[in-house]
Amino acid sequence: MLALLHTSPVHVPVFDALRDTDAPGLPLRHLVRPELLAAARESGPDAVAEKVAGELGALVRAGAGAVLCTCSTLGTVAEAAGPALGVPVLRVDRPMAAEAVATGSRIAVLASVESTLAPTTELIADEARRAGRTARVRTVLVPDAWERFTAGDQEGSLAAVADAVRRVREAGGVDALVLAQASMAPAAERFADGGVPVLASPRSGLRAAARLAGQ
Numbered sequence: 001m002l003a004l005l006h007t008s009p010v011h012v013p014v015f016d017a018l019r020d021t022d023a024p025g026l027p028l029r030h031l032v033r034p035e036l037l038a039a040a041r042e043s044g045p046d047a048v049a050e051k052v053a054g055e056l057g058a059l060v061r062a063g064a065g066a067v068l069c070t071c072s073t074l075g076t077v078a079e080a081a082g083p084a085l086g087v088p089v090l091r092v093d094r095p096m097a098a099e100a101v102a103t104g105s106r107i108a109v110l111a112s113v114e115s116t117l118a119p120t121t122e123l124i125a126d127e128a129r130r131a132g133r134t135a136r137v138r139t140v141l142v143p144d145a146w147e148r149f150t151a152g153d154q155e156g157s158l159a160a161v162a163d164a165v166r167r168v169r170e171a172g173g174v175d176a177l178v179l180a181q182a183s184m185a186p187a188a189e190r191f192a193d194g195g196v197p198v199l200a201s202p203r204s205g206l207r208a209a210a211r212l213a214g215q
Contacts (some may be wrong), residue, residue, distance in 0.1 A: 001027040002213040003064035005055060005078065007037035007071040010154070011182055011202075015070070018203055023210035031059060037071055041115045045077045053081035060085050068092055068209035070182050070202070072116045075123065088212040092182055092205030093120060097127040100135075100199055104175020107137050108168050110161065111180035112145035120180040138174070140164055142184075149183055161187040169196050 004015055012030045019026050033055060039048045052074055056067055066088045069078035075091025082089030100107050101124060109120050117139045128135035142164045149157040161184050168177055169191075177198045179188055185200035 001029055001063050001065055002209055003029045003031065003056075003059035003062070003067045004209075005052070005059070005067060005069045005071065005074070006030060006032045007034050007074065008032070008183065009034075011070050014182070014185075014202055015068075015206055018206045019210075022203065022207050026210050026213065029059065029062065029064060031055060037073055037113075037115075040073050041113065045074055045115070045119065048074070049077040049080065052077050053084070056081050056085055056089060060087050064213075066090065066209055066213040068205060070205070072111075072120055072180050072182070072201070073113065076119050088209075090205065090209050090212060091123070092209075093123060093178075093180065093201040094127070095204035095208045096178060096199050096201040097123045098131070099204065100124060100176045100178050101127045101131050101133050103197060103199075105134050105136055106173060106175045107135055108140060108174045108177045109137055109180050110140045110142055110164055110168070110177060110184070112142045112149065112157065112161065112184060113181065114141055116180045117141065120178065124178070140168060145184070154186075157183070158187045162190050165191060165198055 009032050036048050070092045072093050111117050121137050145157045145160040179200045182202050185202050188198045188200040191198040
């Protein structure tokens with residue numbers, strides 16, 4: 001079984017659909033804890049590290065063979081809890097970061113939540129070190145996207161993200177654009193035009209976690 005820690009319920013059907021196409025038959029267990037992201041935004045991810053570890057431990061005791069954390073803000077503390085749990089713990093954006101580093105050294109990170117920018121930048125730097133490459137990261141906070149998302153206006157949120165992507169692409173000077181949060185992923189589908197790649201995390205993250213779970 002693969003367990004998934006989410007901070008929004010909208011991710012549950014997204015990852016169920018990805019499982020059906022990319023890892024059919026893999027049992028999933030979803031745990032949604034929006035309060036963890038709220039606390040991390042207020043006090044920083046380290047402030048909720050113990051709570052995150054506790055939630056992951058409960059998932060392991062329930063039979064999880066691997067855990068996927070779909071919240072980029074909590075990804076670092078989730079992975080840090082892994083060694084003590086005895087099962088693989090993967091942050092959903094790590095495979096995406098590895099792909100970005102392989103694409104080129106100039107990477108733009110777009111996020112709708114400011115607390116996501118530092119963890120994602122650090123993740124890309126980590127993947128660059130692993131690959132023996134260099135990475136120069138610029139960050140872009142997309143205004144109003146998170147507010148629209150939490151208000152239920154997903155289309156408005158995605159439109160804001162897409163507009164930000166267009167501006168970065170037009171400005172040039174980047175080899176890859178990274179959408180830092182899983183909630184931003186549908187915007188990437190609007191840029192499958194052969195230009196500067198726009199990378200999202202859910203599909204690559206789910207595939208990697210499925211392999212860890214033995215699927």
